[in-house]
Amino acid sequence: MADLDQSSEDVSVDSRDGNSQDIKVEFTEDEERLIARMFSLLGDRWSLIAGRIPGRTAKEIEKYWTSRYSNSE
Incomplete structure (x- = not known):
């Protein structure tokens, strides 16, 4: 198994499954x-x-x- 050289900041949740309305994707x-x-x-x-x-x-x-940036109208 290859080593993954990623910091914890680079870890994100795959939100392409369509059931992720409340999952926050980290950037x-x-x-x-x-x-x-x-x-x-x-x-x-x-x-x-x-x-x-x-x-x-x-x-x-x-x-x-x-x-993050939407203004409530």
Whole structure:
């Protein structure tokens, strides 16, 4: 079995199963900064942002962004 060289910050829950409404996906600080920078450039084009972050889906990034930065209307 190969050793996994990951810090605890890199561990995330696979939220692609569709039953993960209340599961929070963890992002590293670097990923958070990159998402914020890409959002300022591209807006809510989640698939383009996800293309710059290996291992992340557009849905995960959108869910992270809306849960962290959405304003209640």
